[in-house]
Amino acid sequence: MSFKTIIGLEIHTELMTETKMFCGCTNEFGGDANTHCCPVCLGLPGALPRINETAIEYAVKSGLALNCKINTSSQTDRKHYFYVDLTKGYQTSQAERPICEEGFIELEEVGKKVRIERIHVEEDTGKLNHTETGETLVDYNRAGVPLIEIVTRPDMSTGEEARLFLDKLRARLKYLEVSDVRMEQGSLRCDVNINIVDEERGLKSNISEIKNLNSFRAVEKAIEFEENRHKELLEAGKNTIKETRRWDESVGETILMREKGDSQYRFITEGDIGVLNVDEKWIEDIKNHMPELPAEKKSRFIKDFSLPEYDAEVLTQNKELANFYEKTVELIDDYSMVSNWIMGDVLRRIKDEELEIEETPLTPNLLAELLNLIKANTISNNVGKKVLRTLFETGKSPKQIVEEEGLSQISNEDELIEMIEKIISENEQSIEDYRAGKDRALGFLVGQVMKISRGKANPQLVSEKMKEKLDSLK
Amino acid sequence: MISKEDIKKVADLSMINLSEQDIKCMEEKLVESIQRVEILGQANTDGVEPLLQVHEPIEEFRKDLVEVDYILDREEVLVNTKEQQYGYFKLLNIMD
Amino acid sequence: MDITNISAYEMHEKFLNEEVTAVELVNAHLENMEKLKELNAFITINKEEALERAKILDEKLASGAEMGVLAGIPISLKDNISTKGIRTTCGSKMLENYIPPFNATVVELIEAEDGIILGKTNLDEFAIGSSTESSYFGATKNPVDNNLIAGGSSGGSTVAVKSRQMPLSLGTDTGGSVRQPASYCNVVGIKPTYGAISRFGVVSMANTMDQVGVVGRNVRDTSLLLKTLMKKDTRDGTSYKKSEEVLKNLDVNKNYDFKGIKVGVLKTIGDYKLDEIVARDFEKAVEMVKSLGGQVEEISMDSLKYAPACYHVLSTAEVSSNLARFDGLRYGYRSEKYETTEELFRNSRQEALGKEVKRRILFGTYVLLNENKKEYYEKALKVRRLIADEYSEMLSKYDVLMTPTTPTIPFELGTNSDNTEIQYNSDIFTVGVNLAGICAISVPFDKEEAAPVGIQFIANKFEEDKLIKAGLAFEGGNVDEL
Known part of the structure; x- marks a missing residue:
């Protein structure tokens, strides 16, 4: 039937x-x-x-x-x-x-x-x-x-x-x-x-x-x-x-x-x-004072912030979220970075906790502060995620969290080279592999450096210096 | 024409208990009422709009402002009820 | 001198001139109220508070403060007008002990003008009826002849005024409830335009027709209180600003006649089963209006024959709605016998509402049933338009229309209150005015006559000035010369 x-x-x-x-x-x-x-x-x-x-x-x-x-x-x-x-x-x-x-x-x-x-x-x-x-x-x-x-x-x-x-x-x-x-x-x-x-x-x-x-x-x-x-x-x-x-x-x-x-x-x-x-x-007067509705906001987001349709849809589904996005991009010049972060870690967190964005300690100012730390290479992307979690739990500012927990990224070359040398000396097999043309080995070695730096090493810099070092050993 | 069943129905709808004798008495009176208003059927109302009110539309709407002066104290709210408790109107052991 | 024997105007003047104190005025009326208890005009007498207030007014006058236009005048209110702290029963067991926590706007207006509220008058239960016999507090008797009904539903108010227990009183008029008892008691009664006086705090009977009316012993007194109450009220959405302009420039001290006034009189007046005496007096009244210069012309109104039926359907429908709130829960009578909420509602309403009230509720519910609504309720709404339009057409041609207030003189107490045909017929000249929302006044044909007959003048919306002028002119004529 x-x-x-x-x-x-x-x-x-x-x-x-x-x-x-x-x-x-x-x-x-x-x-x-x-x-x-x-x-x-x-x-x-x-x-x-x-x-x-x-x-x-x-x-x-x-x-x-x-x-x-x-x-x-x-x-x-x-x-x-x-x-x-x-x-x-x-x-x-x-x-x-x-x-x-x-x-x-x-x-x-x-x-x-x-x-x-x-x-x-x-x-x-x-x-x-x-x-x-x-x-x-x-x-x-x-x-x-x-x-x-x-x-x-x-x-x-x-x-x-x-x-x-x-x-x-x-x-x-x-x-x-x-x-x-x-x-x-x-x-x-x-x-x-x-x-x-x-x-x-x-x-x-x-x-x-x-x-x-x-x-x-x-x-x-x-x-x-x-x-x-x-x-x-x-x-x-x-x-x-x-x-x-x-x-x-x-x-x-x-x-x-x-x-x-x-x-x-x-x-x-x-x-x-x-x-x-x-x-x-x-009625005309009310019409003229109507706020922007989700559909209108969505097309504006696509146009003004060059967002993909899906992202714009998600961000405008909820007025508070859309406002949050708009306020954040006023403070940091990277539309897609902000949308990726909101749609990723921020929304996941909100969903898990069954909260509305305005009910969490996160504000556009704090999110912009966090993203700016990443952009300035003060912390890595991964550390950024950790900082966000701490922020949700404590309400402290990203700067304060980074400082208190000593999470600042290590970009000092001498310090990094010291760690790189330590890892190279401990992983002879990987050096062999690298020489044999196995690119995976580079990733592994960089990962090891990140590990001993507890994630604080600047990954791009480590990768660059590691490559230099390995090549010099050829 | 109005029947006993009709009377029971409207009595139910208007929450009024009627004894059998009441119903009989009401029936007589309501039948009379119906007969009296039957004359309306003679009026030619083709194309006539119902007149819902004789006053003009409301001059102004009420502004959305709290009118503290008109809000009653709780004692005044409850002063005329038979049973109250903790500031609520109270009904005893309702079974429904 | 008996101070209750003079007009409200004179009482006010004598008070201002310190010839009499407010306390003396109140006491003199209280004395009459005591003496005339058997007329049963009052449900509640507001003795202590009124004396207290009178004392304050005396002091206020002595202090040289400016006094209100009603200063010193005792006034009674029909007991369906809410008074804060004073029980307001509507003549029903349902509200026997109900004490409103707020004042009706008319009460505030009277007090603001230094009037003294001295009592709450008897009425047919919930203002439903036309004899003041259906009150839970017993019937009111007619002071003209104690064996006669007072008329109603504002019978307590007209009796109080006629028997000098009160110089002025408020009633309510939904289908003639001020004008008919005024006619039966030989006093003046005005039903103003719908929306002319605030209904806030006035317990609704049929709310698209209810209007507060004023009762006095002469037209001048009546207009004094009327003018005080014709005010826009923000608490009543059906109250209108233009009400305030109507009587603003009217001089009630002038002599009026009917010169230049076009008066419409029903040609078919003979069709309405008039009592012989009513027919005779009305004829004389028309002659008098003519002799005072009125241009009287005969008119016919085809829709009038539908007015009582139309009124019956619409008023009962509205009664069934307005009285739905009396369920025994928040205020009013609550039955002891209940095990479910439905039983609470049913038993409370059965035990505390009177027979006539129940009848109207049931009929009103009947005409609103899905299966009947079109045939009765909606048909009546259309007929209402025919009636309103016809009045409007007539009043575009004539300044006032003139009818007897009622086709009959009052019948004997206890004889006809159950006879719906007589009740029905007695409304014929009054209900149309309420259906159309226009205004009307009833003036005694001859105040001293043993068989009271009232003459009704009808005017268009917000033309109460025409009614007052016509009333003053008619009152000024000498019926004995006819």
Whole structure:
């Protein structure tokens, strides 16, 4: 049987505004329970919402970055349901006329365009804590925090594509500085809608919605799990039910939360806000102040820094990394050396530690200092790697590390010749080999000198002097 | 026409418990209501846009500035609730 | 002299001239409130704080400080207007003990002008109703005749003003809830333009139609409080700057008549099942307007017959939404009986909301169901446009429209509150004004008449000045000469 998987995503992102969506309470993460609350976000009787200008601006920015059409006239609506974390019996959202529509993200890697159906603004809910003794404690600090919801069309067909889409989406939102897009902290949440189609037999499974996905990796894994679950059911002549499922990371499975009935949200216009007019002039203004996005930055890196496409792609995937690169090359005149170092040892280190570049002690100044030491032959490339490791661990500057650990390169010829002579006297066989025309022998001898110098000898100089010495012995 | 099932459905959605007798009484009243609003069907609204609000669009958006004066003390936040603990609203032994 | 027997203007003047102290004014009204307890106009009396405030005002006056335009005047508020530290019940068991931690903007405005908030008045539960009989705190009685209903939902406010327990009071008007009880109690009631007075802190019933209204014993008093409250409020996104300009240059001390004023009167007024006395008085009223120079012309409004149905669908839909927040969790009544959150919500709402409120919530939910929305809710929104457009067209041709405020005079207490047909019909002339978001005033035809009849003047958005002028002119006429 040939199956096709159909995947759509719904992404909620908290916006990094100063205040909440509809009131002037601080939008700071955390805080003591119920200390970021006012009559509006608590839903006290008589309190009225007033929409946050910056939240609208951020939504428009996001729409522009995702190639959306911006609606100059949209509408806020009330979505009704009862839940403990909701203070008004409805969530203020946008149903009929969202602020952005019809966008897309290009996945060049797989030659696919994922369409975005809509982006709308809405508010977050409060948080529940369950105590061991069975009580529920409710904190409304998060109630009313501004969100955008991004809804894609069902254009993805593998977990990898979903992952790719999310990577690009996250990079763009981060570039825009509209959200800190951290899945672990819940500032980016992703729900997956998935079903499969058996084209030969004209069968399809019912859509499952997967929630509680705490990382992009979890999104990928959950998709794989669901794909198999749907396939097995169809193959067994059964089908899935329309349901909402929860990803359980510990067992690597999705678990049924609830069956989806007919949803009766009783949407009505939020009359206290009503029509939301965003005039062309404002949109134009936002457009003019858009930061450079990953794709634009990538082509500029290729052009300005003569980088290969792959390198430019890697360096611009993340805004902080791209900034780091740009700042470093201002301090040292060697574009490819900087990119090689960042893409090599620096990124490896960051990946291993699961950190962001800005969370490490490494700064553009320190990296430039290190590379300049190498360029000036004060240390060798290999010692440089060692210095970088120490820098990551201690936060000390490269100069300080080199000094404290006595890592300065030996370029003093007398000192080097002394070592060369010592090695030659200890390796007669190698001299024979060299004479017999075996080039490998030279490398071996140089290596031995490097070894007794504990890597500090200037390798080019050793090689040069070694050759001279050996040739003179002929 | 509105049925008992309809009433149970809307009662569920609006989180109101109704006894059998309540339902009977409500049914009568809601049927009356439906009959009363049926006249709307006579109005010719072809090509008429719904009127969502009578006020003009918002004059200005709220500037994104923290309004310290309007933020409530935690005591004020919790003053009207029946149960609280450690600064949280509290529900007892919820089973769901 | 009985100090409660004079106008709010005079109270203010006498206070400024030190003929009477604020404390005396408060005490005189408190005395009446005590005497007239059986009318049940008040849910909460703000005695201690009001006396404290009166004392401060007396001292402020003595110190020679400049006084606000409401200085010394006791004012009551319908009990769906939030008062910081004073319980605000909405006439419901649900909010019996709810104490708002904040003031409605109108409260701040009154206090900024040195008015004294002396009590919270009775209302139909959550302002839903038109008789003030559905209050959890019992029905309010009509001072004109204690056997009659006060009208509603702002019945407590109009009764307080009529019976001199208060010179001025605020109500709210969603479909006639200020004008109808004003008519029933023979006092003046104004429903301003939607967006003219801040709704911040005013508990929503049907929020696209709710508006704070003012009740007074005469047009001049009423306009004084109205003018104070017509201010742009940054806490209410539907409040507008132009509200501040409307009454700015209006001189309420002048004598007005209807010369040069174009008045539209419904040609088909006979179709609306008017009580005989209402029909007779309205006819006389039209004659009087003519005799005062008004250019009266007959008009017809085809969409008006849809107004009550349109209002019923939209207001109940909004009620079902606005009352969803009362779940027993953060404030308000919480049932003791629950094992799940859903039971907590269900039981709290069942035990603490009244019958009529539940009915409206259920109907409002019904018209919003996926399967019904188009037929009812969306249809009503379209009809709303027809009604608003027709009013707008009429008001482009006429300065004011004139109708009886209600087709009937008040019925007896306890007889009809469950009769939806009568309730429904009684709104016919008032609800359209709210659907269109325009403004209207109800003025007593004859303040001394035993059967109260109110005359309604309707004007376009932000034309409250026309209402005040028409009201002053009408009040100045002599009905006995007719």
